[in-house]
Amino acid sequence: MRFLAACRRQPVDATPVWFMRQAGRSLPEYRALRGSGSILQATSDPETAAEITLQPVRRYGVDAAILFSDIVVPLVAIGLDIDIVPGRGPVLAEPFRSRADLARLRRLEAGDDLAHVIETVRILKEELSIPLIGFAGAPFTLASYLVEGGPSRTFGRTKVLMHSEPLVWAELLERLGDISLAALRAQVEAGAAAVQLFDSWAGALSRAEYERFVLPASRRVLEGLADLDVPRIHFGVGTGELLDLMAGAGSDVVGVDWRVALDEAARRVGGAKALQGNLDPAICLGPLPVVEEAARRVLKEASGLSGHVFNLGHGVLPETDPGILAAVVDLVHEETGR
Amino acid sequence: MRFLAACRRQPVDATPVWFMRQAGRSLPEYRALRGSGSILQATSDPETAAEITLQPVRRYGVDAAILFSDIVVPLVAIGLDIDIVPGRGPVLAEPFRSRADLARLRRLEAGDDLAHVIETVRILKEELSIPLIGFAGAPFTLASYLVEGGPSRTFGRTKVLMHSEPLVWAELLERLGDISLAALRAQVEAGAAAVQLFDSWAGALSRAEYERFVLPASRRVLEGLADLDVPRIHFGVGTGELLDLMAGAGSDVVGVDWRVALDEAARRVGGAKALQGNLDPAICLGPLPVVEEAARRVLKEASGLSGHVFNLGHGVLPETDPGILAAVVDLVHEETGR
Numbered sequence: 296m297r298f299l300a301a302c303r304r305q306p307v308d309a310t311p312v313w314f315m316r317q318a319g320r321s322l323p324e325y326r327a328l329r330g331s332g333s334i335l336q337a338t339s340d341p342e343t344a345a346e347i348t349l350q351p352v353r354r355y356g357v358d359a360a361i362l363f364s365d366i367v368v369p370l371v372a373i374g375l376d377i378d379i380v381p382g383r384g385p386v387l388a389e390p391f392r393s394r395a396d397l398a399r400l401r402r403l404e405a406g407d408d409l410a411h412v413i414e415t416v417r418i419l420k421e422e423l424s425i426p427l428i429g430f431a432g433a434p435f436t437l438a439s440y441l442v443e444g445g446p447s448r449t450f451g452r453t454k455v456l457m458h459s460e461p462l463v464w465a466e467l468l469e470r471l472g473d474i475s476l477a478a479l480r481a482q483v484e485a486g487a488a489a490v491q492l493f494d495s496w497a498g499a500l501s502r503a504e505y506e507r508f509v510l511p512a513s514r515r516v517l518e519g520l521a522d523l524d525v526p527r528i529h530f531g532v533g534t535g536e537l538l539d540l541m542a543g544a545g546s547d548v549v550g551v552d553w554r555v556a557l558d559e560a561a562r563r564v565g566g567a568k569a570l571q572g573n574l575d576p577a578i579c580l581g582p583l584p585v586v587e588e589a590a591r592r593v594l595k596e597a598s599g600l601s602g603h604v605f606n607l608g609h610g611v612l613p614e615t616d617p618g619i620l621a622a623v624v625d626l627v628h629e630e631t632g633r
Numbered sequence: 634m635r636f637l638a639a640c641r642r643q644p645v646d647a648t649p650v651w652f653m654r655q656a657g658r659s660l661p662e663y664r665a666l667r668g669s670g671s672i673l674q675a676t677s678d679p680e681t682a683a684e685i686t687l688q689p690v691r692r693y694g695v696d697a698a699i700l701f702s703d704i705v706v707p708l709v710a711i712g713l714d715i716d717i718v719p720g721r722g723p724v725l726a727e728p729f730r731s732r733a734d735l736a737r738l739r740r741l742e743a744g745d746d747l748a749h750v751i752e753t754v755r756i757l758k759e760e761l762s763i764p765l766i767g768f769a770g771a772p773f774t775l776a777s778y779l780v781e782g783g784p785s786r787t788f789g790r791t792k793v794l795m796h797s798e799p800l801v802w803a804e805l806l807e808r809l810g811d812i813s814l815a816a817l818r819a820q821v822e823a824g825a826a827a828v829q830l831f832d833s834w835a836g837a838l839s840r841a842e843y844e845r846f847v848l849p850a851s852r853r854v855l856e857g858l859a860d861l862d863v864p865r866i867h868f869g870v871g872t873g874e875l876l877d878l879m880a881g882a883g884s885d886v887v888g889v890d891w892r893v894a895l896d897e898a899a900r901r902v903g904g905a906k907a908l909q910g911n912l913d914p915a916i917c918l919g920p921l922p923v924v925e926e927a928a929r930r931v932l933k934e935a936s937g938l939s940g941h942v943f944n945l946g947h948g949v950l951p952e953t954d955p956g957i958l959a960a961v962v963d964l965v966h967e968e969t970g971r
Contacts, residue, residue, distance in 0.1 A: 455919035581793035
C-alpha cells in the first residue's frame with residue numbers, strides 16, 4: 296500500500312498518486328451516471344456514490360480512492376437547508392447571522408445521520424484493493440459557507456463575525472468541528488484507511504486570524520482522530536503563509552498548492568510530516584508535453600522529501616481531459632519506481 | 634506632500650493614507666452621479682471622471698487621489714470590444730486564442746487614444762491639492778482578461794498559453810507592456826505625480842512562472858518610467874510568495890495584501906523599497922472597534938519601516954460604510970502624527 300506508506304514516511308516502491316476531485320465532472324462516465332440528478336442525490340445513494348468513487352480508480356490506476364461525497368453532506372444530514380447549485384457551489388437558504396443560529400447545529404449522530412455514507416464506505420471496502428480516503432470540511436471552511444450563505448471571494452461576513460463575536464465564532468467552530476470529527480470517525484470505522492480535512496479557504500486569512508480563530512478547532516478534529524491510527528491529511532488552497540501553523544494542527548500529511556514548491560514547503564512544515572501535492576490543475580488543461588514537464592518539476596522539487604503523495608495543488612478542473620491525468624499517473628510511477 | 638515623501642522613504646509628518654478603489658461603488662455620491670450608465674461611459678467623460686476621482690478626497694481626507702478609470706481603458710481605446718459587466722468584470726467579446734490575435738493589439742497613441750484620460754488628469758491637476766496617482770494594468774493581468782475572455786478563478790487558458798506557446802505569450806506581454814507604459818507616461822505627462830501598476834492576479838502563478846513569463850514584461854514597464862522621476866507602486870493580491878521577485882521588477886513601492894504582515898513583507902522585499910498596505914478590506918465591513926484594532930495592528934507591524942503608505946490589502950468592497958474609512962484615515966493620522 297504505497298499510499299499509506301508514503302503518508303507514514305515509510306519506504307515506497309514508487310510515489311503514490313491520487314487527485315483531489317478525481318471522481319466527478321471531468322469523467323464522461325460520471326456525467327452519464329449522474330445525468331440531470333443533483334450532487335447531493337448522487338451522494339445519498341450508496342450504490343451510486345460507490346460507483347462514482349470507483350470510476351477514476353478503474354480509469355487512472357491511482358493509488359488511493361476518495362469517497363464521492365461533499366463537505367456539506369454532514370450539515371445536510373443534520374437538517375440544514377443546503378443546495379449545491381451547479382456552477383456556484385453550496386448555498387444555504389438562511390445564512391447564520393447570530394448566536395441564535397448555533398441552535399441549528401445539532402450533534403451529528405453518525406450511525407443514523409450518515410447511514411448512507413457508512414453504507415457507501417462498506418461497499419467500497421469490499422470492492423477496492425487500494426486504500427479509501429474519507430474526508431470532511433474543516434470548521435473554518437464549513438463556517439464560511441454557513442455565514443456567507445454560499446461561496447465567497449472575500450469572506451467579509453465570516454471575518455466580521457470572528458472578530459466582532461469571538462465567543463459565538465468559537466462555539467460555531469467547536470460545533471462544526473464535532474460534526475466533522477464524528478463524520479470522519481464514522482468513515483474510518485466503516486473502512487476508510489485515511490482521512491483528509493479540507494480547509495479549502497483558510498488561505499484567505501492572515502496568520503493572526505488563523506492562529507487565533509481557526510487553528511484550535513482544526514486541531515481538536517485532527518487530534519480527535521489520533522486513536523484510530525489512520526493517516527490524517529490537512530489541506531487548503533493558497534496557504535503558503537500558514538503551512539507551519541497548519542502543520543501544527545496535528546496531521547500526518549500537509550497538502551500544498553502549486554504556489555509553493557514542495558522543497559520550500561518542507562522547510563516551512565518541518566521534517567516530521569509527509570507532503571501532498573502539488574501540480575497546478577490549470578496546467579492539466581494543456582497539451583501533454585507541458586503537463587509532463589510540470590509533473591517532472593514537482594517530482595524534482597519533491598526528490599529530497601521523505602514522504603510524498605503526488606496530487607494536484609487543488610481539485611481536478613471539470614474541463615480536464617482524463618487522458619492527461621492517466622498519463623500523469625503513469626509518469627509519476629515510471630519516474631519514481633524502483 | 635506626505636504621500637510622495639513616504640513613497641521615497643523620506644521623513645513624513647504622519648503616515649499617508651489612500652484606499653484602492655476609494656472612488657466608486659461604496660460612495661452614495663458616486664452611485665448617484667453614475668446612475669444607470671456604465672463604468673466605461675463614466676471614465677470616458679473627463680468632467681464626470683474627475684468628479685468621481687474627487688469624491689473620496691472630499692469625504693475621507695486621504696493623502697492621495699487615484700484617477701477614476703479602469704485597467705481595460707487603454708485596451709478599449711485601441712479598439713478591443715470589452716464591456717465591464719456589473720457583478721462580473723471586464724468581458725472581451727472574442728478572447729485571444731492564437732498568434733493571429735496579436736494583430737488586434739495595435740500601438741497605443743496616447744495623445745489621441747487617451748485624450749479623454751489626459752483631459753481628466755489635467756482637470757484634476759487644477760482641482761487637487763494632493764498628489765494624483767495614475768495607473769495601468771500589468772501585462773500579465775491584462776493578458777489574463779484577453780485570453781480568458783473575462784475574470785477567471787483558475788487562469789487555465791492563460792497558463793496553458795504561456796507554457797505551450799511561450800513566444801506568442803512573450804509578444805502578447807510585450808505589446809501589452811508597451812500599451813501600459815504609454816498610458817502611464819501620458820498620465821504622468823498630464824500631471825499624475827505617482828503611478829501604480831496593478832498586477833492584481835499575479836498571485837495565481839508559481840514563482841517559476843512569474844519569473845519566466847511575467848517579470849520581464851513588468852520590469853520593462855516600470856523601468857520605462859524611470860526618467861519621469863515619479864514614485865512607481867507595484868501591487869498584486871496574494872503575492873506573498875512573489876514579493877521579492879516583484880520588488881526586483883523596479884518599483885519604488887511594493888503593495889502588500891493582508892496575508893503577509895508588513896514587517897515580514899519588508900524582510901522579503903529588502904530594505905530599499907517603501908511598502909503600501911495592508912488592512913483587510915473585508916474587515917472594513919465590521920464595526921468600528923474591530924476595524925480600529927485591525928488598523929492599529931497594521932501600524933504596529935509597519936512601525937519599523939522607513940516608508941509606509943497606509944492602504945487596504947485590496948480594493949474597497951462595494952458594501953463598505955464610508956464612515957468607517959473616514960475613521961481609518963483619522964486614526965492613521967492621529968496615531969502616527971508627530
